[in-house]
Amino acid sequence: MTTVRIDHASRWFGNVVAVNDVTMDIGPGVTGLLGPNGAGKSTLINMMGGFLAPSTGTVTLDGEAIWRNESVYRRIGVVPEREAMYDFLTGREFVLANAELHGLGAGEAQRALATVEMEPAQDRKIATYSKGMRQRVKMASALVHEPDVLLLDEPFNGMDPRQRMQLMDLLRRMGGEGHTVLFSSHILEEVEQLASHIEVIVAGRHAASGDFRRIRRLMTDRPHRYLVRSSDDRALAAALIADPSTAGIEVDLQEGAEGALHVQAVDFGRFTALLPRVARDHSIRLLTVSPSDESLESVFSYLVAV
Amino acid sequence: MYDPTVARLTYRALLGRRRAAILLVLPALLLLIAAGVRAFNGADDQMAAGVLGGFAIATMVPLIGVIAGTGAIGPEIDDGSIVYLLAKPVKRPVIVVTKLVVAIAVTMAFSALPTFAAGYILNGNGQQIAVAYTVAALVASIAYAALFLLLGTVSRHAVVIGLVYALVWETLFGSLVPGARTLSVQQWSLALAERIGGEGMITSEVGLPLAVALLAGVTLLATGYAGRKLRTLTLAGEE
Numbered sequence: 001m002t003t004v005r006i007d008h009a010s011r012w013f014g015n016v017v018a019v020n021d022v023t024m025d026i027g028p029g030v031t032g033l034l035g036p037n038g039a040g041k042s043t044l045i046n047m048m049g050g051f052l053a054p055s056t057g058t059v060t061l062d063g064e065a066i067w068r069n070e071s072v073y074r075r076i077g078v079v080p081e082r083e084a085m086y087d088f089l090t091g092r093e094f095v096l097a098n099a100e101l102h103g104l105g106a107g108e109a110q111r112a113l114a115t116v117e118m119e120p121a122q123d124r125k126i127a128t129y130s131k132g133m134r135q136r137v138k139m140a141s142a143l144v145h146e147p148d149v150l151l152l153d154e155p156f157n158g159m160d161p162r163q164r165m166q167l168m169d170l171l172r173r174m175g176g177e178g179h180t181v182l183f184s185s186h187i188l189e190e191v192e193q194l195a196s197h198i199e200v201i202v203a204g205r206h207a208a209s210g211d212f213r214r215i216r217r218l219m220t221d222r223p224h225r226y227l228v229r230s231s232d233d234r235a236l237a238a239a240l241i242a243d244p245s246t247a248g249i250e251v252d253l254q255e256g257a258e259g260a261l262h263v264q265a266v267d268f269g270r271f272t273a274l275l276p277r278v279a280r281d282h283s284i285r286l287l288t289v290s291p292s293d294e295s296l297e298s299v300f301s302y303l304v305a306v
Numbered sequence: 307m308y309d310p311t312v313a314r315l316t317y318r319a320l321l322g323r324r325r326a327a328i329l330l331v332l333p334a335l336l337l338l339i340a341a342g343v344r345a346f347n348g349a350d351d352q353m354a355a356g357v358l359g360g361f362a363i364a365t366m367v368p369l370i371g372v373i374a375g376t377g378a379i380g381p382e383i384d385d386g387s388i389v390y391l392l393a394k395p396v397k398r399p400v401i402v403v404t405k406l407v408v409a410i411a412v413t414m415a416f417s418a419l420p421t422f423a424a425g426y427i428l429n430g431n432g433q434q435i436a437v438a439y440t441v442a443a444l445v446a447s448i449a450y451a452a453l454f455l456l457l458g459t460v461s462r463h464a465v466v467i468g469l470v471y472a473l474v475w476e477t478l479f480g481s482l483v484p485g486a487r488t489l490s491v492q493q494w495s496l497a498l499a500e501r502i503g504g505e506g507m508i509t510s511e512v513g514l515p516l517a518v519a520l521l522a523g524v525t526l527l528a529t530g531y532a533g534r535k536l537r538t539l540t541l542a543g544e545e
Contacts, residue, residue, distance in 0.1 A: 051541040068537060070395050078393045084385035086315060088322055100311040101394040
């Protein structure tokens with residue numbers, strides 16, 4: 001059982017608070033660190049990886065401080081988000097160098113390259129690799145010593161769907177074998193497909209934690225706002241407001257000649273089924289239906305307020 | 307205190323095509339000047355000392371020290387690839403000492419060897435001038451590499467600061483302001499050359515014992531501080 005414990009950790013850069021009093025335990029299995037860009041995910045992963053000291057609080061691996069403690073790297077593997085690598089090396093030379101720095105050899109390097117299916121391109125210079133190939137070689141370099149804990153910062157960036165599936169399978173397998181795997185992402189679907197446990201970070205704060213179904217429910221059950229244009233806005237508004245899935249409707253006469261409705265729905269599933277049915281029953285033609293607050297930031301902001 | 311893998315990575319980074327070409331420019335220029343002077347003036351001890359002291363030791367050695375010293379670590383810190391060294395159970399001082407050894411070796415190879423060759427071309431090592439300046443280049447390589455490695459660890463503008471030090475302090479102030487000369491790696495290394503070269507051929511502003519103490523002190527302090535700095539090096543994320 002290997003656990004990374006973040007205990008009331010904060011980190012600020014000058015006046016900017018990147019991570020604000022976060023407490024969480026990352027245990028065996030796959031954990032997704034979810035949050036919009038700039039939320040503090042990388043800062044948190046850098047603290048867990050020992051590359052950044054917490055301004056206050058502690059970050060430990062099974063009770064051992066991570067910051068300024070090189071020995072923890074026998075048990076931690078890190079896949080950074082940054083693209084920079086030793087581009088003048090071939091993939092094989094790079095992974096071998098990483099193995100040697102762990103006191104291992106060519107056998108372990110070859111095994112790691114095989115795990116990420118990079119053997120066919122291993123003798124090409126890293127400078128010639130695609131983003132997905134670089135990501136896989138970074139992965140191999142982190143796996144070479146079979147770490148108990150694997151920290152990955154936005155690992156799916158730049159990967160094509162097949163590579164994404166392969167990496168997800170690999171991480172799932174590692175999680176199943178009892179490794180502690182933490183990856184960050186700003187894409188809910190990625191996290192949902194892979195993580196058994198989710199930690200949500202918004203604006204440096206720990207917004208939610210738990211099983212992905214619970215988080216998903218929190219996200220989908222929040223009030224949704226839609227912009228609706230139709231052949232008869234007032235009739236449609238009257239029919240929609242009669243249903244409890246709709247909390248409020250504003251008739252906007254400024255939105256062009258046809259006008260528009262701003263609808264606030266409180267039951268996402270029910271409303272999306274209701275709207276087309278009501279339109280059909282009243283012979284109203286729907287011209288536009290678009291969510292007006294679907295950005296991830298608004299979803300995450302809602303979670304913070306919950 | 308030496309890791310062969312860190313050394314290999316550092317050598318490969320330092321001797322990449324572009325940087326190696328830059329490192330070769332100054333030695334090539336020195337050899338060209340030496341050949342020209344010999345062809346037009348014949349073997350002249352004073353002229354030999356002038357070329358080696360004025361160009362090789364005052365300009366070439368510090369500039370090569372800047373390229374090798376800062377280049378051994380600065381680019382990795384700037385682009386973040388140092389993370390692959392730091393995320394390993396390797397002690398930070400081992401990383402710094404290994405990189406220092408590589409920076410010293412490269413500085414020596416690209417400055418002391420050409421200095422020796424140029425000395426031979428200029429006057430066939432008459433008055434031991436070639437050997438004296440070669441020894442000066444060797445010891446200066448150690449101190450410069452340590453100083454500029456530290457600079458590469460603490461500043462993103464290491465190359466600019468290093469160039470200002472090498473060109474303004476060592477070359478300009480070192481020859482114009484007497485006080486500045488005593489605080490100059492160049493003068494400390496010349497104290498050794500003074501002992502080896504013929505009488506009155508080479509002079510230094512600093513006595514030999516003080517020069518040796520300062521060379522050793524600066525090298526050790528710079529290396530120690532770079533190790534400490536690397537231990538607490540923070541890598542900010544992309545955010």
